[in-house]
Amino acid sequence: MAEEKTAREKNEAAKQQADVKPAVVDFTDLTKKNQDYMFHLDKELDQRKYAQKNEALSKVHAELLEKQKTGIVATKLYGPVTKKADEIIAGPKKPAKIPTLWEMALDNGLMMFALFCAMYAIFGVFSKNSNQTNAGIITLIATSVVAGIGLGYFYRQMLGQQKQRNWGRVILNVIILVAAWMAVFGLVGIIPPSVNVVLPPVAYATLAIIAFAVRIYVKKRLDIPNPADLARQTNDNNKK
Template sequence: MAEEKTVREKNQEAAKKQAEAVSQQKNKQIMEFNEKFEGLTKRNQDYMFHLNKALAEKNYAEREKVVSEMYNELMEKQKQGVVANKLYGTVNEKVEAILAGPKKEPKMPTLWELSLDNGLMMLALFCIMYAFLGMFSKSNQNAANGGIITLIVTSIVAGVGLGYFYRAMMPGQSKRRGWLNIIFMIAILMVVWVAAFGIVAIIPPTINVVLPPLAYAVLAVVAYGIRWYLKKKLNFISPADFRRNNQN
C-alpha cells in the first residue's frame, strides 16, 4: 500500500510539474508577444494584454495573427485619439466575437427569394384586410373579393411583380437591364395582375370560398411567421437595407 501511495503521489507530482511547465511556457510566450505592444498608449496596452491572455487561455489557434492585426489597427487609430474599448468593445465582447468568427454577410436576394418574400408579405396584408372586412361587413357580399383563390392569386402575382421591381432597382441592376426594359416588364406584370383579377372574378363563390375573419387572421400570422423564418434561413435582407449597405 505504501509503495502504491508513493507511486501515485509521484505520478501526481509529475503531472503537476508538467502542467506548471506548460503554464509557464504559455505565460512566457504571452509576455514575449506582449512586448510587441510597444508604442500603444497605456490603456490600449492594457486592453491588448488582457485580450491576448484571454485568447491564449482559450487556446485560440490564430491568436498571434488576430492580435497583430488589431495592434497595427490600434497604432493608426490611436493617433486620432481612439481607444481600444471604443473601437472593439470590452475585452470579453471582442474575445467572444473573435471566437464566433466573422459574421455571415447578408447576400443579395435572388428574384425567386424576393418574390417569395413579397408574396408572403402581401398574403399577410391581404389576410388582415379581409379579416377586417369580414368583421365589419354585414354580409359576405361585401367581402366577395376576399375568397381564398383570389387571395392566393393576388398574392402570387403581387409577389412576383414586387420581386422583379425591387430586384431591378438594386445597385447595378437598373443600368444592366435598362429603364425601358424595366418599365416594359412592369407594364406586363400589371396587365397579368388585372387579367388574373378578371379570371378569378368568374370563379363561382362555391369554389372561391370566403373564409371567416378568424381564419384570415390565423393565415396572416402563419404567412408572416413563414416569411420571418425564411428570411433568417435564406440569410437575405430587404432591398432598402441592401441599397443602404452597398452605399456605405
C-alpha cells in the same frame, strides 16, 4: 544520469519557450486612441483566458495600423472592446447569405398573402357588401404572387453594393412592377364572381394564420434572413 536528465529537461523547456509567441505589447505605432483600444482588448482577452490572444492581437494590430492611415479609429471599425473580443473568440462570421430572387419572392409572397387574407377577413366582418369581386380568392393569390416577386426583386437590388447600383434602372423597374401589379389587379377584377369566389371572413382568417405559419417554416427551412438584418450585414461586409 541525473545530469543528462537535467540537460534534457532544460532543452525541452527551452524548445517550449521558443514555440510560444511573444506577447503583443508594443502598440506605439498606433494613435493614442487606438493604443488605448488595444490595451483594453488585450486586458479583455486576458480576463477571458483566450489561448490564441497573441495571434489575435497581432492580426488586429496589423489591420488597425493600415486602417488608421485613412483616419479610422478602432471603436468605429470594431465597435466596443467586448464586442470585438466576442468576435475573436467566436471566430470569423459566415458571409451574409443573399437569398435568390425566388426565395425572396416566396417569402414576401407568403407575407403579402397572409396580410391580404387578414385584411379581407376584417373587411368581410365590417363591410355590408361582402361579395365584392376584388375580394375574391383568385385576386388575392394573383396580387400576392406579383407583390412577392416585386418585393423580392426590390430587396435584392437594395442589397447590392451602393457603387454598383443603377438607381435609374432600379426606379424604372419598380415602376414597371407596380404597373404590373395594378394591371393584374384590374384584369382579375373582370373574372366573374362565380369563379373568383369570395370566401367568408372565417376562411380568410384561417388562411392568414396558415400562410403566416408556412412563412415561418419556409424562412427557417431555407435560412432566409429578414431584409433589415441582411442589409445591415451586407453593409458591414462592404465597409471592410
